[in-house]
Amino acid sequence: MAALALMDFVLVAFVLVLFAGSRWIPGRSVPAAATEDLAAAGDTDTETEPPRAYRLNGAWLFALTAGAAAGFWIWSPRVLVWPDRHWGELLLVANAFAFALAWLLFRTGRRRTPAASGPSGRRRGLSDYFYGVERNPVWAGVDLKFFSYRPSLIGLFVFNVSAAAVQYTGQGSLSGRMLLYQIFFFVYLANYFQFEGGMVHTWDLIAERFGWMLVWGDYVLVPFFYGISGRTLIHVREPLPLWLGAVCCALFVFGFWLFRGANDQKHRFKTGGAVTIWGRPAETLGGRLLVSGFWGIGRKLNYTGELLVYLSWTLLCGTGSVVPYLLPAFLLLMFVHRAHRDDRRCRVKYGRLWEEYCRRARFRMFPFVY
Template sequence: MTESDFPLAAAWSGLSGGAVLEAAGMLSLFVGLLFLGSMYLPGPRASGPGLEGESRSYKLNGLASFLIAMTAAGLAQVFGWFSLSVLHTHFVALFLMANGFAFAMSGWLYARRARTPDAPEGFWRQFFFGAELDPALLGVDLKFFSYRPSLIGLALFNASFAVVQYETYGRLSLAMVLYQIFTFVYVLNYFQFEYGMTHTWDLVSERFGWMLIWGDYVLVPFFYCLPGWWLVHASEPLHPTWAAAIVLLFGFGFWLFRGANEQKHRFKRNPEAPIWGKPARSLDGRLLISGFWGIGRHLNYTGEICIYLAFTLTTGFTSWVPYLLPAWLAGLLGHRSRRDERRCRAKYGELWGRYTRRVRFAMLPFIY
């Protein structure tokens, strides 16, 4: 595989001791400022399901953190105080430092395991899966907080690709413009819907160990931006007809992903809330069978895969490498849907059997 086939390989050539030190400072400043923002920026509070017998309350100021970070980066770029292209040139160094941070944080949480008498047995399970369900530092829930550097970091990396393309060629391609719009809307909407995260499986039931930490600080920001690398120097223009088709795919996926999640959250808050203009229907008041949830059991996952496929289709078909992202996500969410099925069957028993007979398909109506 040549460098042109895999543009990330070029980033390794710029790796040096100085770049690693600079990356360490950048990462520390970035995470530190977001942590302070989580502590002090205003925002409403939302209650989540009880964890380990205790009610949890979360401050929803992630949207403010995201908008401040992106505005500050944009102003710094416009006025020449700082160029986001440094994220592109320091990508590998930042990747190495993020890995170090993830292992250090996991080790620190493992060292706190003595405070958690019901932690799973064994070093591997405690380090990898986590000893604590809901660790906090200075009043900040670390699991809830870690979505912020994860997704804001992803948004900044994506923006850096546009900056590099413009600084190199003096323009932005249609594919890059669409990619920037799609990814910005996706991250912005996450923080608009931050209240919905208080009921997710990861937040409610997963312990916070290396698996989630590495996913937040390394996998999402450094792997989920993969299509952006190909767009920086992409030479083939995106045909307007193909661009329109990609926009439709993104719109459909976004409607499916966000619509399904919003319906579920609305039902949990009010079982009689209207869905698609009619009162919600359910089985025994527990399992929603209206809207998207009367068509498929995990259509929110299907919508998210469509969103990431739209991201990737902006790169065209000159390389298979960007398609690792939607392929990975399809495997991840397909596995998660099966894990959800097992958990729901254990939780609801016979009621879940009635639900699966009523809603026959999981992620693809009439297929799967």
């Protein structure tokens, strides 16, 4: 019990420190998505909702965490072993934290917006708890849904560094596989916080309500499941073949270019209107749908790129265990489901314009396949 109490304290302290940093560290503010985007998402209360803005200071929080990790690595790498050694206990308390936070959001949401909960009853109550009542609950001036990406991804970074520390303290050095994995993941996470403002235009932030589904995903699924390759690599002793390293590097670079490039093109189009893509003025359909660059080739190539990024570091684990390959398999299923879900929404939102776009961009994620 004492050990779990310590884990509770560590996890809550970690989240509270990041919350305080999100509240008080200066950062550029960006406005929330336009009202028309919210209405297209099915929100009926956009006229009464006050204007919102997001403070982009996640890069500072990530940099401070990375700096602290570097300091501990120089001073005593054994300190960084602690998160991995207590992974199971932290997983348990993270689940308890996620369920409790979802319940608190459910109760406060019902009190603030009783009309949104509709008729009472067990089925409706379970639905509100699972999906959430409020779309953007704000505590102490911090949007909780936007904030929760920070403990999620920074927590994942901490677990990755801890896995490296376990291998380093146990074997005296980092394997080529682990080193490459750490580089890939650091670039991926740092890039997220560098372009944190792009999250404002994602479907999760615009439309999804903040309930157990997103809370559990942020505080449990991402930090504990997404770093499974790093924990696997602790015990992989086979040297990294040159050909495999080259394949993984090529997959990462190409996937990252596809993932970040597609998202950047859409973000610039949404925020800047007329932009230049691949050296030419952006082409659109009705001024609403981008058909230049990646978006003229496939409708969800950003999903394809992100999947390739995750596959690049999973392949570093070799074939000794199937466990690390569960993550790209899970992401493949999730992205396919999201692509179908997005397609249904866009058909309702854009009508015939979407049919024309589908004829222009024939593929969803994999050219000539899907």
